[in-house]
Amino acid sequence: MTDVAVRQRILTANEAAAAEVRARFRASGTLVANLISSPGSGKTALLEATVARLQPRFQLGAIEGDIATERDAERLRRRGIPAHQILTGGACHLDARQIRQALDEARLPELDILFIENVGNLICPTAYDLGEDFKVVLLSVAEGEDKPFKYPGIFSRAEVVVISKIDLLPHVTFRLDDVRAQLAALNAGCRIVLTAATTGAGMDEWCDLLAARLEAKRRGGFG
Amino acid sequence: MTDVAVRQRILTANEAAAAEVRARFRASGTLVANLISSPGSGKTALLEATVARLQPRFQLGAIEGDIATERDAERLRRRGIPAHQILTGGACHLDARQIRQALDEARLPELDILFIENVGNLICPTAYDLGEDFKVVLLSVAEGEDKPFKYPGIFSRAEVVVISKIDLLPHVTFRLDDVRAQLAALNAGCRIVLTAATTGAGMDEWCDLLAARLEAKRRGGFG
Numbered sequence: 001m002t003d004v005a006v007r008q009r010i011l012t013a014n015e016a017a018a019a020e021v022r023a024r025f026r027a028s029g030t031l032v033a034n035l036i037s038s039p040g041s042g043k044t045a046l047l048e049a050t051v052a053r054l055q056p057r058f059q060l061g062a063i064e065g066d067i068a069t070e071r072d073a074e075r076l077r078r079r080g081i082p083a084h085q086i087l088t089g090g091a092c093h094l095d096a097r098q099i100r101q102a103l104d105e106a107r108l109p110e111l112d113i114l115f116i117e118n119v120g121n122l123i124c125p126t127a128y129d130l131g132e133d134f135k136v137v138l139l140s141v142a143e144g145e146d147k148p149f150k151y152p153g154i155f156s157r158a159e160v161v162v163i164s165k166i167d168l169l170p171h172v173t174f175r176l177d178d179v180r181a182q183l184a185a186l187n188a189g190c191r192i193v194l195t196a197a198t199t200g201a202g203m204d205e206w207c208d209l210l211a212a213r214l215e216a217k218r219r220g221g222f223g
Numbered sequence: 224m225t226d227v228a229v230r231q232r233i234l235t236a237n238e239a240a241a242a243e244v245r246a247r248f249r250a251s252g253t254l255v256a257n258l259i260s261s262p263g264s265g266k267t268a269l270l271e272a273t274v275a276r277l278q279p280r281f282q283l284g285a286i287e288g289d290i291a292t293e294r295d296a297e298r299l300r301r302r303g304i305p306a307h308q309i310l311t312g313g314a315c316h317l318d319a320r321q322i323r324q325a326l327d328e329a330r331l332p333e334l335d336i337l338f339i340e341n342v343g344n345l346i347c348p349t350a351y352d353l354g355e356d357f358k359v360v361l362l363s364v365a366e367g368e369d370k371p372f373k374y375p376g377i378f379s380r381a382e383v384v385v386i387s388k389i390d391l392l393p394h395v396t397f398r399l400d401d402v403r404a405q406l407a408a409l410n411a412g413c414r415i416v417l418t419a420a421t422t423g424a425g426m427d428e429w430c431d432l433l434a435a436r437l438e439a440k441r442r443g444g445f446g
Contacts, residue, residue: 006229038261039345039374040366067346069372090376092315092346120373121346122262123290123315142365142391143263149292150343151262153313168365171394 010095014128017096021131024103031113031214034130036154037138039120042164044072045197046138046206047115051079053207058112058214063102065094065119072117082108093125094118100131112214126153133217134159141165141174148182156186160193160209167196233318237351240319244354247326254336254437257353259377260361262343265387267295268420269361269429270338274302276430281335281437286325288317288342295340305331316348317341335437349376356440357382364388364397371405379409383416383432390419 025032035043044064051060062083064073073085084106086098099116108114116132118125126135137158139147142165148155155161161183163176176194183190191209195202248255258266267287274283285306287296296308307329309321322339331337339355341348349358360381362370365388371378378384384406386399399417406413414432418425 003229003233006226010226038263038343038366039370040261040363066373068375069369071369071373090346090350092344119346120261121315121344123313123342123344124347127313140263140365142363142388143261146292146294147262150289150294152291165365168391168394171391 011127014096017100018129018131021096021099021103025114025131025133028110029218030111031210031217032116032130032132033113033160033210034116034118034125034132034135035138036118036122036125036135036158037120037164038122038140038143041120041138041140041143042197043117043120043138044075046162046164046195047076047117048079049195049197049200049203050115050207050210051076051081053203054113054210055080058211059109060113060115061108061111062115062117063094063099063106064117065098067091067119082106084108088119092119092121092123093128094130095128096130113210122147122151122154126157133213136160136162138162138164139179141168142172144173145175145178145182148179148186152186155183158187158190160191161187162206163192163194165196165198166194166201167199234350237319240323241352241354244319244322244326248337248354248356251333252441253334254433254440255339255353255355256336256383256433257339257341257348257355257358258361259341259345259348259358259381260343260387261345261363261366264343264361264363264366265420266340266343266361267298269385269387269418270299270340271302272418272420272423272426273338273430273433274299274304276426277336277433278303281434282332283336283338284331284334285338285340286317286322286329287340288321290314290342305329307331311342315342315344315346316351317353318351319353322353336433345370345374345377349380356436359383359385361385361387362402364391365395367396368398368401368405371402371409375409378406381410381413383414384410385429386415386417388419388421389417389424390422 076083299306
């Protein structure tokens with residue numbers, strides 16, 4: 001069996017599990033966001049700030065993917081939401097079979113919104129459908145503005161692009177216009193949200209987007 | 224053939240190519256550093272600042288690995304060193320066969336130091352020996368201090384850990400003591416260098432390290 005055939009077999013198995021996960025969340029009316037970024041772009045910090053704003057209004061939960069340590073799940077549990085940690089060992093991405101297994105094991109309550117925080121990796125998670133409603137890619141302004149064209153896979157597939165850590169803009173070189181131009185070329189329909197979890201900048205826009213997307217899913221507009 | 228067997232076959236083929244690359248650079252007395260980090264940790268900026276300091280003294284060259292765009296190689300060519308771009312398509316790491324092929328195609332001059340800038344990914348490049356003398360991992364202070372324990376593969380194998388963008392320390396939460404403690408547990412012998420390519424902080428220490436490592440290799444102390 002060639003490497004390409006092996007990869008195709010893995011992705012086909014993933015699609016079947018993703019379809020099961022998607023059907024499960026269609027039935028429960030749960031909105032599912034798959035968060036993908038480099039290590040250290042601020043995925044967990046965005047979720048902490050999101051929980052602080054939406055938790056009274058919606059039942060939130062998280063599945064955390066990491067190679068090692070349960071730190072991220074612990075951070076979210078401290079904010080008062082159920083968070084299940086998947087430790088991948090060495091694996092560089094989450095797959096839908098892991099999500100299906102996590103749902104069976106974690107006994108999460110009925111959720112309005114489930115956040116899946118993928119392994120910190122801007123490349124490999126892109127190919128794996130986890131049964132989510134949409135992908136969110138984060139790009140911290142400290143990473144530099146050249147990333148969409150350098151990592152076109154995720155930046156062309158994400159429905160939402162979160163430009164994070166904008167409180168650092170005065171201290172780094174990051175031409176937002178250049179990023180917008182790259183995204184216009186790769187993914188003209190994406191939604192771009194500028195956030196800083198530390199100051200709260202952009203958090204209302206992000207939370208409103210989640211609430212609207214949840215409502216649309218339940219109306220049958222999506223998913 | 225199982226997935227594990229396929230992976231083993233790939234790594235075995237890689238080892239053979241890495242041994243060829245290593246023999247080639249032992250013969251030429253070229254020091255080879257394999258730079259690994261998340262996207263946007265400042266690998267190219269570190270190399271630009273290195274070239275500005277070492278180019279008169281040593282013949283430097285670079286092989287750049289990226290999924291897409293030739294931006295990084297162009298940045299280094301503008302600094303006056305030969306730089307060969309490997310475009311991996313979708314692949315998330317460089318392998319030794321690509322390096323061997325690049326050496327055949329790129330017609331680099333005889334080099335004192337070759338920098339291999341890996342694909343921006345803190346996970347997948349770790350398993351692939353490229354025939355280098357040593358691995359360097361970069362961690363930008365904007366990424367947060369929890370990364371060594373979350374990505375133990377590379378942080379336990381790198382001979383040098385560059386903590387980059389330390390000019391941002393006043394603006395981010397990054398407990399250096401915590402990072403040092405994690406590295407002491409994972410990789411007690413590693414060398415830690417704090418740098419800021421924008422201000423030049425730490426660049427003398429980094430360049431001295433390279434010069435000493437090159438001299439040691441040529442004396443037969445390493446490699």
